Every structure is written in C-alpha cells, then in structure tokens.
Amino acid sequence: MSITERVAELSAKLKQQRDSVETEEATKNALVMPFIGKVLGYDVFNPAEVVPEFTADVGTKKGEKIDYALVHEGHVQILIETKKITEPLRLEHASQLFRYFSVTNARIAVLTNGQTWEFYTDLDEPNKMDSKPFLVLDLAAIDRTLLPPLAKLTRDSFDIDSVLSTAGELKYIGTIKRILAAEFKDPSDEWVRFLAARVYDGKNITQKVREQFYPLVEKAAHQFLTEQVNDRLKTALGSDESGSSTVDTVPVTQPADQAATTTENPEQERGDRSREIITTEEELEAYRVVCAIVCSEVSADRIFGRDTKTYFGVLLDDNNRKPIARLWFNRSQRYLGVFDENKTETRLPIERAEDIYSHSDQLRKTVAGYLSRINEKG
Structure with missing residues (x-):
C-alpha cells in the first residue's frame, strides 16, 4: 500500500473509533501503535526498532521515560510522546521531548494525541528542539501535501537529510496555511x-x-x-483527462460494471456526449453530501465524481467498476441510485440533496464492501 492509502486507512479507523478511545493507553493501542506500524512501517513488537518507555537520564532528571523511541540503523532517530485523544496538544506536553532531544541522536521529536501528529526538529538552534513543529498532520482532515515528507520518515524510505532540508519551508508554509484557515473560519x-x-x-x-x-x-x-x-x-x-464522459448509462437492473459501448466509434461518441453534459450546482451539492457520508470509511481523495447526460456518478478510486452512488437529477423526480454487493442498482426517490443522509448506512456499506474485497486480494 502507498503512504496515502495507509494514512487513509488509519484516518477511517480514527473516525470509527474516536468516541470509544478515552484514555492515554487506549490512544496508544488504537492509534499510535498502528501509526508507527502501518504508516511508518516499524515493527512495534521488535525492540530493536521500537523501544516503548524509552529511558535516558537527563541531568538531575533520573528515570524519565519517553513513550516510544524509533530506531533506524542502530540509532534512535525519532522520539514520540503521546497524550490521550481527548486532550488538545499543548507545548507544555513536550517537556520531556525537549530534554531528551538534546541527549540522544534523535533529530525528530513527535507529540501526538493519536489524531494530531506534530513533528519537531532543531531548525532554530542546533541540538535544541524547536518550539514550533515543522509538520502537523491531522488524521481527521488529511493535507496530502504533507504525505511525501512523511514518507521520508518511514522505515523503508528513511531520509532524514532530505526531510531536514525542506523542514524550514514546511514549517512556515504550514503555519501560514493554519493562520489562513483560522482567519477564514473566524476572522480576527x-x-x-x-x-x-x-x-x-x-x-x-x-x-x-x-x-x-x-x-x-x-x-x-x-x-x-x-x-x-x-x-x-x-x-x-x-476535463477530458478525468474521463468524465466515459461512463455509459446501464439499465437499472444491470450490474454497473457490465456497461458496454454501443457505437463503432466510441471516442467520437464520448466527445459528442461531453459537449452536451451540464453539471448543476444541485448535483455538486449532492456529490458533496455523498462524500461527507462515506468519508467515515475512506479518504476523501479516493472519491470521484463523473457526470453523464443522464446521471452524475460517484465512484471509488475513479473506477467505473466501483460505483458508490448515482444521482439521477436530470428529471422532475430525483432519484439516488445505490448498489448492493452484486453492483445492482436500486433507485430511491428523494426530494433534495439532504435526503441522501437517510441512506447513509447503505452508502457506507457499499464502500466498506469494496475495501474488504481490496484487502482480501492483498
């Protein structure tokens, strides 16, 4: 699996289990260890790679412990301090990270509550952990631009020099983006x-x-x-590149992936058809509702929309063989098309986009079914 898929999988797990994770130990077991193991690729059961309760005496502070130390090529490279998921991260939580950073070989310190992951280094002063993170990853709202530098911290692709060379840019761009987001949400x-x-x-x-x-x-x-x-x-x-006009309409009782092109020149037919397609604001609103519903199962970047003359399709992984829903809005009576395990479509009458929320369970079940089959194939 790619770094994007691994992070998306853990993000879906977070959204499903967040309400039942209440303590620091539960946070470690449900979210932190899976992140270390599945996302970063370290063997959490191998003490040569992951050292829980890592201890290093610091001055007069004896026996203090860091929750996890990640070891690469025999050296401690990443320190991780964990807080419970219900507790917002604050800099005072990182006091042990500050002390340990100066007495180990680690160049990366991480403060996390399982959902938010703050990555620190020593940009401002050598061998002294910065007061501001250079990378902040929120598993509940993934910023895909952060995944390439995160990939360089994984066990199999560890490249600390490359990460540190771009850490300054990441730090300031990330901070500016968070400031802009805050201003757009609540103007100062x-x-x-x-x-x-x-x-x-x-x-x-x-x-x-x-x-x-x-x-x-x-x-x-x-x-x-x-x-x-x-x-x-x-x-x-x-866009022609998105393939938005390549979806063919199929009868309501026919499995979605058995659609066939019926002309001798399908490319010309698709080009002619695309010029007649008009995507309405109502279709886009309904598309966003479907995305909001199934984001509990899969990352938003794996959900795609394709418009046709007769319906607006919502697909997993931009794959016509993985239909999530069809929005039949080009008529007086609107319908939501949902799919069973055999990809057979059932059209449900609705009045407006908000009515789609009434069918959330079926949409999530459809996506979960695709993900299950993908995992079974390995």
Whole structure:
C-alpha cells in the first residue's frame, strides 16, 4: 500500500473509533501503535526498532521515560510522546521531548494525541528542539501535501537529510496555511481591518466600521472557498483527462460494471456526449453530501465524481467498476441510485440533496464492501 492509502486507512479507523478511545493507553493501542506500524512501517513488537518507555537520564532528571523511541540503523532517530485523544496538544506536553532531544541522536521529536501528529526538529538552534513543529498532520482532515515528507520518515524510505532540508519551508508554509484557515473560519480584528481598509471609502476604520465589516468578511470568505471548490470540481468533471464522459448509462437492473459501448466509434461518441453534459450546482451539492457520508470509511481523495447526460456518478478510486452512488437529477423526480454487493442498482426517490443522509448506512456499506474485497486480494 502507498503512504496515502495507509494514512487513509488509519484516518477511517480514527473516525470509527474516536468516541470509544478515552484514555492515554487506549490512544496508544488504537492509534499510535498502528501509526508507527502501518504508516511508518516499524515493527512495534521488535525492540530493536521500537523501544516503548524509552529511558535516558537527563541531568538531575533520573528515570524519565519517553513513550516510544524509533530506531533506524542502530540509532534512535525519532522520539514520540503521546497524550490521550481527548486532550488538545499543548507545548507544555513536550517537556520531556525537549530534554531528551538534546541527549540522544534523535533529530525528530513527535507529540501526538493519536489524531494530531506534530513533528519537531532543531531548525532554530542546533541540538535544541524547536518550539514550533515543522509538520502537523491531522488524521481527521488529511493535507496530502504533507504525505511525501512523511514518507521520508518511514522505515523503508528513511531520509532524514532530505526531510531536514525542506523542514524550514514546511514549517512556515504550514503555519501560514493554519493562520489562513483560522482567519477564514473566524476572522480576527486585524484581518477585518486589513481587508476593510482596502475597500472602505471612509478615512478611518473605526470600531463601528469593523463591526460592520466583520460579517461581510466572514461571508465573503465562505463564498470564496465554496466557489474555489466548485470551480475545481467543475474543471475536473469537465476535463477530458478525468474521463468524465466515459461512463455509459446501464439499465437499472444491470450490474454497473457490465456497461458496454454501443457505437463503432466510441471516442467520437464520448466527445459528442461531453459537449452536451451540464453539471448543476444541485448535483455538486449532492456529490458533496455523498462524500461527507462515506468519508467515515475512506479518504476523501479516493472519491470521484463523473457526470453523464443522464446521471452524475460517484465512484471509488475513479473506477467505473466501483460505483458508490448515482444521482439521477436530470428529471422532475430525483432519484439516488445505490448498489448492493452484486453492483445492482436500486433507485430511491428523494426530494433534495439532504435526503441522501437517510441512506447513509447503505452508502457506507457499499464502500466498506469494496475495501474488504481490496484487502482480501492483498
């Protein structure tokens, strides 16, 4: 499995089990050890690779323990300190990491609660752990741009020099992205003042003006993000490279992967058909609902949409043989097409996109079935 698939698998597990993981030990067993084993590729049962309760005397501090030390080529390279998943990470949680970082060979220190993984190194001062992480991975909302550097910390692809060479860029880009995300979610006074000063015709940005602009900035930010997402979806769905027009309509009782092209020149037919396809905002909204539902089973980056003249298809891994749902919205009576284990479609009447939530169990079952068969094949 690729690093993306391994992280996605653990992300799905996190979403399923999070509410039942309450203690630090449960966090270690359910999430931290699987991350070390499945994502990073270390044998958690081999003390030559993973040392639990790692001890190194530090000055007057005797017998302090770090939860895990990861060993590569005979040297401790990564230190991991764990907190329970219900506890937000704070820098004071990393006091032992700070002390151990200076007395071991480790160049990477990790603070985690099982969901959020903060990776630290010594960019600011040699042999002294930084106060800010260079990489923050949230398993509940995976940033795929972080997976390539994460892959370089895995046992089989360990390349600490390459990671450290890009750590500074990762640190500042990551911090800026988190600041922007926070501002888009809940604009600060500084952010509101900054934007208001560029559009307000008055001379002074008074408190009254800031209060006036706060909801406007918040609304503009939400609309901007929505438009960006919709534009990307429309581009992907309308792209020749995405294959958006290659899905053929099949009878409702026919398994989805038995569709056949019926013309002597299928490429020409697909080209003609793609020019007639119009993806509506309502279809995109329903697509997002399906994504929100099945994200409990699989990473969002494995869910794809393809539009056709007659329906909008939602697929796993962009594979026409793995249909998750069909949105029959090009008619007065809308239908949601769902699939059983034989990929036979059943159309369920719905009025609006929100009605799809009533069929969440069936959609999740369909995705779980595909994942189970994939795992069985190895």
